[in-house]
Amino acid sequence: MIVYEKGHSLYLNLTNRCPVSCRFCVKVPWDYQFEGHDLRIKGPEPTAEELLDALNERLKTPGPWREAVFCGFGECVYRLGEMNAVGLYLTVHHPGLNLRLNTVGLGNLIWDRDIAPELALYLDEVAVSLNTADPKQWLDLLRPAPRYRKKGFAASRLFAELCVAAGIRTRITAVELPEVDLRPLKHYAQTIGAEFLARPALA
Ligand code: SF4
Secondary structure (H helix, E strand, C coil): CCEEEECCEEEECCCCCCCCCCCCCCCCCCCCEECCEECCCCCCCCCHHHHHHHHHHHHCCCCCCCEEEECECECHHHHHHHHHHHHHHHHHHCCCCEEEEEECCCHHHHHCCCCHHHHCCCCCEEEEECCCCCHHHHHHHHCCCHHHHCCHHHHHHHHHHHHHHCCCEEEEEEEECCCCCCHHHHHHHHHHCCEEEEEECCC
8 A cells, every 4th residue: 555544644655665674663563554554565666656646546535634744664765756756746736735754864875965955845844763862772773774874873863953954844753662761862852943752652
């Protein structure tokens, strides 16, 4: 399923690939199922046209939709071109929809450039899943792929700061875990002009 719904939001599931392997991730334990939706992408990842077809199918019938969210069981910024195409289309054709990205914040390392300015062309919000203010704990919790181990922690924080600077409403997020003191992360969010949200682990 490439578009699924939750509450007043339509979620876009662009990929199952991740640059990290979070300890708290339910993707594998839940066999890619989420609240009755099968989020395993079988075969090629969806094109922008396929995503827009699926979105427009939902949007053409009256519904409670207030938001479209780039968030599935994977890191959507791997599909930056498709995100840009879908996001820019939605800003023109469905200007009432709030557009959000949920990410681990490694997009600038993935693309080797600052992607915040192009995201700012269509995103209203970005939620950056940092989970801790401690670099060693970040490695332990997110278990990044080798390419991201050395620079990933700093890069994800810088990404959040660049999103704030680009004018995107930015939220630092964390999963509540007994071993993590979230107060320094909340303080960091306030320092850079971002919001902060802690959520219970899925179980
Ligand atoms: S970024 Fe999301 S989908 Fe990927 S490993 Fe972490 S929790 Fe799972």
